[in-house]
Amino acid sequence: MTELTLKYKSVAEQFSIEGEILSIEPYGSGHINTTFLLVTDKKRYILQKMNTDIFSDSDALMKNICLVTEHLRKKGVETLTVVRLKNGAPYLKGNECYRVYDFIEDTVAYQQAPNMEVFEASGRAFGEFQCTLADFDASQLSETIKNFHNTPVRFEAFKQALAADACGRADSCREECEFVLSHENTYSAVVDALENGSLPLRVTHNDTKLNNILMDAENKAQARAVIDLDTVMPGSMLYDFGDAIRFGASTAAEDEKDLEKVNFDISLFKAYAQGYCGALKDSITDVETRMLSYGAYLMTVECGMRFLTDYLNGDTYFATKYPEHNLVRCRTQLKLAGQMEKELESMTEIVSKIING
Numbered sequence: 001m002t003e004l005t006l007k008y009k010s011v012a013e014q015f016s017i018e019g020e021i022l023s024i025e026p027y028g029s030g031h032i033n034t035t036f037l038l039v040t041d042k043k044r045y046i047l048q049k050m051n052t053d054i055f056s057d058s059d060a061l062m063k064n065i066c067l068v069t070e071h072l073r074k075k076g077v078e079t080l081t082v083v084r085l086k087n088g089a090p091y092l093k094g095n096e097c098y099r100v101y102d103f104i105e106d107t108v109a110y111q112q113a114p115n116m117e118v119f120e121a122s123g124r125a126f127g128e129f130q131c132t133l134a135d136f137d138a139s140q141l142s143e144t145i146k147n148f149h150n151t152p153v154r155f156e157a158f159k160q161a162l163a164a165d166a167c168g169r170a171d172s173c174r175e176e177c178e179f180v181l182s183h184e185n186t187y188s189a190v191v192d193a194l195e196n197g198s199l200p201l202r203v204t205h206n207d208t209k210l211n212n213i214l215m216d217a218e219n220k221a222q223a224r225a226v227i228d229l230d231t232v233m234p235g236s237m238l239y240d241f242g243d244a245i246r247f248g249a250s251t252a253a254e255d256e257k258d259l260e261k262v263n264f265d266i267s268l269f270k271a272y273a274q275g276y277c278g279a280l281k282d283s284i285t286d287v288e289t290r291m292l293s294y295g296a297y298l299m300t301v302e303c304g305m306r307f308l309t310d311y312l313n314g315d316t317y318f319a320t321k322y323p324e325h326n327l328v329r330c331r332t333q334l335k336l337a338g339q340m341e342k343e344l345e346s347m348t349e350i351v352s353k354i355i356n357g
Contacts, residue, residue, distance in 0.1 A: 008047065019040030032230070045103050065232065108215050124279050126276060127279030130280060133202070144230065148206060155305065169327075202234070208247075214226075238295025245299075297341055300336050301333070
């Protein structure tokens, strides 16, 4: 074994794993944590070096994950299984932090939906995740990223970046800045509703991309488990539904330069809503039903705002491949948001019909 592999082997041996370690190899395509496939002569595991730069409070993060997975497991839902250290702790804490999960066998993850059936199944998986946790007290959870979906706070950060114009880029994005500024009165509805109690505080996943669902390897439209729970926090279901639509109901990639290719596809919206809302009929409130489509608009415009803020600040947060990368990303999101804004009535009608059946 290499020196680095020996290091990870010594880490892994501190956990309550079964069998003798045979190999530790890089695994997956995640960008946040460093992930390895840990193989013993008994079974397979996932070993992760946790990203403590993004998630500085590892105790709170792992507490969130343990609370949520234990609740799901008690309800008979397949979920991540945290393998504890031999001393009973949920992760190895030090200059570098590590954790281990059981490997969930006979599953696949998609980067993009191969068909409408799989996209609907992904909506159903996150809807079931939400429904199963409806009776969980979300106030037990910590905010692992402060104000992650507080859109008014994101808007204030944008205005500060625009006023400072630290990199002299404001002139190159006047149209985009005007869009964000002119929609100010649409940003606070979810935060206000959570504050006054008209929207219930729920467990939110906050990264509802398709590749965070493990599908059955044989029945590829059957979800097995929702994974990547680092961003599990208290919030609104509008965040999860909205971000899934932002990413999944677009006809083009997030950084497509040709805006003619970027459109909001309402048939994709309908497919996802069929799965998501169908799974939530017994637990979604009337206010959530009315506002769910607005969540798709809000998460899309918020994402565009964040890309634009980072562009004005000189690309200090999102990784970029060329100088205008964040501006290109911003433009796709603002185009989608503009189209969603015009379709809100139709989207809300679709949701209502699914919920009221």
